[in-house]
Amino acid sequence: MIAAVIATTLTGFTIVINRIINSRLAQRIGIFQSTLYNYITGLFVSVLFAVFSRETIALNGLEFGNVPFWAYLGGFIGVITIVLSSYLTPRISALYLTLLLFIGQLFTGIIIDYFNSGEFSWPKLIGGIFVLTGLSYNLFVDYRKEQETAKVQ
Numbered sequence: 737m738i739a740a741v742i743a744t745t746l747t748g749f750t751i752v753i754n755r756i757i758n759s760r761l762a763q764r765i766g767i768f769q770s771t772l773y774n775y776i777t778g779l780f781v782s783v784l785f786a787v788f789s790r791e792t793i794a795l796n797g798l799e800f801g802n803v804p805f806w807a808y809l810g811g812f813i814g815v816i817t818i819v820l821s822s823y824l825t826p827r828i829s830a831l832y833l834t835l836l837l838f839i840g841q842l843f844t845g846i847i848i849d850y851f852n853s854g855e856f857s858w859p860k861l862i863g864g865i866f867v868l869t870g871l872s873y874n875l876f877v878d879y880r881k882e883q884e885t886a887k888v889q
Contacts (some may be wrong), residue, residue, distance in 0.1 A: 752830055758818060759825035771818045806851070835871050839864055 754774075761770035817837075824833055842864045850856050 739838070750789075752834070755821050755825045758822045762822040763826070767819055767822050770813055770822055773819050775815075804852075810841070813864075832875070834869065835867065839868050842867075 756817075758770050758774055759778065817840075821833065821837070824836075828836075842860060846857055846860050846864070
């Protein structure tokens, strides 16, 4: 159990560090070039893990004609996510960006589950709406504080 908590914490830490590095690199060399470096680095690390993991992949029985079209959009959606993350990181707080990514992943997962298996999760939807409502309220409170601070100065 403790190993899972440590692994989860380290994963969250590396995600935030990755966003910061991508954002700074995007400011220096451009947003699409930094996204390309992100993908090249990810590919290299993934290949290393694949080589040393000793796992085998069985592709027999897989017919590419039977794969739905949207399944091929993962790379495109990944590029969009990295570009938006690199753009937004210096503009909003890490907490808000993390919550936005979480909400996006949650609602995207709900949509994919619905189209893939026909299942719809009301608890996930309600939870996502609660998180979105809380984020919206917190943004509103922060905006009001900024307005009051600006009036005082």
